[in-house]
Amino acid sequence: MTLLFIAMVAGIVILQAEGDPLALARIGTKYSEGDANGSEGYDGQFVFFMARDLNPASVEKYLDVPAYRYQRVLLPLLAQIISVGNIKIIPWMILIINIMFHTSATWVLGRIFYRWGINRWYTLVYGCWVGFSLAIRLDLPEPVAFGLIVFALYTFLNNKPVITWILLGLALFAKEVTVVFVLAFLIHEVIKKQWRGAIGVIFIAIIPYILFQSWLWKQFGQFGIGSGGAMATPFEVIPYMGLLRIGKYSMFYLAMMMVVFGPAVVLPSIW
Numbered sequence: 001m002t003l004l005f006i007a008m009v010a011g012i013v014i015l016q017a018e019g020d021p022l023a024l025a026r027i028g029t030k031y032s033e034g035d036a037n038g039s040e041g042y043d044g045q046f047v048f049f050m051a052r053d054l055n056p057a058s059v060e061k062y063l064d065v066p067a068y069r070y071q072r073v074l075l076p077l078l079a080q081i082i083s084v085g086n087i088k089i090i091p092w093m094i095l096i097i098n099i100m101f102h103t104s105a106t107w108v109l110g111r112i113f114y115r116w117g118i119n120r121w122y123t124l125v126y127g128c129w130v131g132f133s134l135a136i137r138l139d140l141p142e143p144v145a146f147g148l149i150v151f152a153l154y155t156f157l158n159n160k161p162v163i164t165w166i167l168l169g170l171a172l173f174a175k176e177v178t179v180v181f182v183l184a185f186l187i188h189e190v191i192k193k194q195w196r197g198a199i200g201v202i203f204i205a206i207i208p209y210i211l212f213q214s215w216l217w218k219q220f221g222q223f224g225i226g227s228g229g230a231m232a233t234p235f236e237v238i239p240y241m242g243l244l245r246i247g248k249y250s251m252f253y254l255a256m257m258m259v260v261f262g263p264a265v266v267l268p269s270i271w
Contacts, residue, residue, distance in 0.1 A: 002123075010024060024095060025138070027045040028040045048094065050063075060220065065222075071212070072224075074141065078097050098136045102132055106123050148167050149168075152171065165201055165204035166204060243261060
């Protein structure tokens with residue numbers, strides 16, 4: 001069901017674009033053509049630009065905030081490797097990778113729920129979640145990042161610590177927000193006094209990412225974490241304030257966001 005839903009979401013966009021999967025990336029002329037007054041596009045365009053050319057020196061001019069975008073290197077790297085340098089099929093590979101990670105993570109989550117005695121139909125909350133469907137529709141790295149977290153949880157429950165540490169480390173290279181889950185694993189191991197596990201998370205998952213952030217500083221002059229991209233917003237202390245601030249720019253857009261995030265996020269989290 002998840003596969004059918006996600007395929008429909010992406011398929012509609014591709015069909016409307018006369019079969020062009022690059023439409024998912026929403027490429028703007030501001031960064032693709034260097035037109036200061038051009039269209040902004042959306043974040044998926046940076047995934048495509050990096051998958052097309054991962055050389056930091058040459059791709060930098062196509063990125064709004066190079067360190068911030070380049071820290072999410074895993075999806076473009078996978079797309080480039082699988083495409084074997086064929087630029088024409090890179091957009092298809094980005095889509096296929098996202099779908100594969102998302103659907104397989106949904107299936108694995110079902111296995112975890114079954115193990116815990118939870119009805120596996122609840123996995124559709126993950127599989128059909130609006131955030132992931134939009135991420136696949138927009139060529140974003142969330143399906144890969146959180147898929148890796150699901151896989152890490154599964155291997156952790158099956159007593160495969162080394163694989164777990166590697167998966168956690170890879171998740172950081174997919175998207176930096178997964179650091180919350182990596183730290184959760186670390187805290188769990190410390191609380192349980194599983195010192196081998198804690199050391200494994202630190203040395204295999206966290207330290208390589210710290211070194212990568214240091215390289216980003218050397219290459220681009222700033223760290224990736226916290227640097228923010230186009231139209232980035234600061235961390236909010238007051239719950240839901242990031243959502244409510246949208247009303248400052250457009251009450252109509254806020255209303256549209258509440259249609260989606262009201263029942264999907266706000267009401268369930270208050271409940």
